[in-house]
Amino acid sequence: MVFGATWLTVPWLYPAEIFPLQVRAKGNAWGVVGWSIGNGWCTLLLPTVFSALGPNTLHLFGAVNILSIIVVWALYPETNQRTLEEMNLVFAADSIWNWDAEKNYKILMEENPDLVQAARRGNSVVDPETGLIKTERRSSADGEKDGMRGPSLVTGGGEQRRPSLVAQHEEGRK
Numbered sequence: 175m176v177f178g179a180t181w182l183t184v185p186w187l188y189p190a191e192i193f194p195l196q197v198r199a200k201g202n203a204w205g206v207v208g209w210s211i212g213n214g215w216c217t218l219l220l221p222t223v224f225s226a227l228g229p230n231t232l233h234l235f236g237a238v239n240i241l242s243i244i245v246v247w248a249l250y251p252e253t254n255q256r257t258l259e260e261m262n263l264v265f266a267a268d269s270i271w272n273w274d275a276e277k278n279y280k281i282l283m284e285e286n287p288d289l290v291q292a293a294r295r296g297n298s299v300v301d302p303e304t305g306l307i308k309t310e311r312r313s314s315a316d317g318e319k320d321g322m323r324g325p326s327l328v329t330g331g332g333e334q335r336r337p338s339l340v341a342q343h344e345e346g347r348k
Contacts (some may be wrong), residue, residue: 185209192255251275
C-alpha cells in the first residue's frame, strides 16, 4: 500500500505532468511501458534471486530503494503547483541535474514573467511549440465574447509572435 501511494506514482503520473501536450500520450505510454518491463522482469527473476540470496534479497531491495531516493532527488524536478507553460521552462536546462534545472527555471521565469502570469490569469494561452500568445477578446458588456457564448481564443489578430524561450536563453548565454 505504501509503495503504491508513493513510488508507483512516478511511472504513472510524472510523465503526464512533464511532457508537452502534443506528445503527452506517447510519453505517458512509454513511462508505463518502462514500468511494465521492470515489473515483469522483477516478477520473473524474483524466485531465482530468492533461491540464490535467500533472506538477503530483502537487503538488496532496500539498497535499490535507497538508490532510487537519491536518483529521484537528483534527476526529477518538482512539478507541484506549476502550469504546463512552466514545465517547458523547467526542462529547458542543458543539464540533467535537478539543481541546474531549478536555477535555469528561475532565470527563465525572471526573463519571461508574462508567460506564467498569462497562464495563471486564464485570459491568454501561450502555445509552447509556436510561441504564439492567444488572448480572449470581449465584444460586449454582457459577457459574450466574439459574438459567441463561452470562452473563445482569438486566432487572428490576437496572436503575437514570440521567439522560442530556449532560443532566447541561448542567445542570452552568448
